[in-house]
Amino acid sequence: MNSPGSTPASSPPADPAPVPGAGATLTAGPVGKPPAGRTGTDPLSRLRRLADLRNLSLVGVLAVLIAVGGFTKPDEFLSTDNLQLVLTQASVIGVVTVGVTFVITSGGIDLSVGAMVALASVWATTIATQEYGLGGILLCAVLVGLGCGLVNGVLIAYGGMVPFIATLAMLASARGLALQISDGRTQVVTVDPVLDLGLPDSYVLGIPPLVLIFAAVTVLGWLVLNRTTFGRRTVAIGGNAEAARLAGIDVKRQRLMLYLLSGLCCGVAAFMLVVLTGSGQNTNGNLYELDAIAAAIIGGTLLSGGRGTITGSVLGVLVFTTITNLFALNNLQSDVQQIAKGAIIVAAVLVQKGRSTP
């Protein structure tokens, strides 16, 4: 779609600051290719590597969207209010996507994220929990997310279940449980500190707290995936789980940790959604699984595992949120929005496919 020329040559080294350490030799595909031209020593290319050049196409899409927004709705689109809004709306699904990116990078899939968000939000907003205030709601949401993640992880890592099936089962039962706990009702939050978190008074230097949480999760996610043993192991088992096992990685334990991580992200996202909507509802997180997977894939994470990029996923989320915002500002209806979303997924994947298989 854009940024032609410069990227293809430099894309292999731009692989998520790729695993210079132990697990590196185990990863599939890109690592085997000879680095082209510039090497990672000069500052410019180091900077480029940090910016993850694979995502230039997405940055391009985002730039085009922003230009369109600035052109069609100059007063509304680039206003501070609107930028705060776009980032806030990207925050909840963004945190979920970071967790999902880890799971997909390891060659797994998590279809239960939306249901986990729903269950955690409903559980965290029941009356008994609201008595314990802000901390109680946060803790409950996180614990429910971790609990679901634990079940997913144990079933997949130790029970040998296919991730698709195990998390599909979790999707069904978590939604069912959310419906049962809420009795189909919207659980309205009565805890003022929670409600206040979503209001402009709580913004830090103009940044909504939810956006700060999103930023923190993104930075942490990037560091963990690209700078830690945990991250290297994740990439390694996604590339070739058997080779990773032979290399001494406890693949089962690693898988368990990854689904726990996804559950944790869903718990945090559920808390954020409670702050945003002032309530918990069993319909929360509807279709998050598809949105998060789509964002990760167009961000450059391989569905087959072995390669994952946090920056790409976050850019993917931002692209989707910006489209929604842009279309709403121009008063376009949801049918058009859905068609455009589909087209962008196809375009982004085609661009990346064209690049990664020369």
Add this chain to the structure above:
Amino acid sequence: MRFPQSSSPTSRRNLLLGTAAAGAMFAAGCTSNENNDSDENSKQAANTANDKPGKAVTIGFAGPQADHGWLNAINEQAKRRAKEYKDVTLEITEGSNDTAQQIGQIETLINKKVDVLVILPADGKALTQVGLKAMRAGIPVVNLDRVFASPQAYRCWIGGDNYGMGLNAGHYIGEQLKDKKNAKVIELAGIDNLELTRQRTAGFNDALKNYPNIKKVGRQAAEFTVESGQSKMAQLLQAHSDFDALWNHDDDQGVGAERAIKQAGRDDFLMVGGAGAKHAMDAIKADNTVLKATVLYPPTMAASAIDLARALGQGKGVGGLAELEIPASLTLYSAVVTKDNVDEYLPTGFS
């Protein structure tokens, strides 16, 4: 906005229905007194359904999954009304949004040979065949709300008026803004692929045609959920820095919409809701938010459906009507609840 989820709304509703039942009995008592004056009237009264126990009737009830405040209220209204009648046994199936599953559940009720069926189909068109099957098996069907494709598939239809909801919301807003030049309104609709959403919007547009000074400048469809309500409303507020009125199709998504309005710090317009949730009525009564009215889509229709089914099972007509049989269709009125009349409607508010 804030209401407890504990047993208190339930007990309030109990109390209310109790009062309503007592009121009805009182009314029935009055009627029978009057009837003593005229033989003809008393003959007719004998053939209408009243609260006195009659022939025992087993009513089968099949509805969709109660994943939404309104649907939840539908189930509760049906159960509570059935409990009030000593001569009624209610066979209720687990709700499902899966068409095939709901068909299976209705077939089970047919096989159990219930006397009357009350069906709120997840999808009216898709469930027409099973309605026909029940009617052919000699079990009369009361079709609740979402209408079957064929009139042969039901004996009586009772439901809400989606077009009327839009119409009444539009008229209310029109009256509020009639003296304002170049007034702007926006619409936060429900799920766009539902027929009912299109009807609500059509009614709204038609009503606004009576007020040439008002222009609809924006519309977004949400999904009847709090999350979608918050997200779509936040976008609408960004897109329209000034407008005078907002119609939101559904009070459940209204929880999210009101949150977005609060987050944006806006209070320069009036908001009208839809459906008649308790939190919305509480806000209207308190009169401290932009929400000034809500247009009813009353879940009490489920209780009325039980009344009709009972009358059908006992072969009786409806009190107050000259007809010997119950009507073929009944469309409820979409009343506008404002601060002036909220006390009257508050008991029907669902949570």
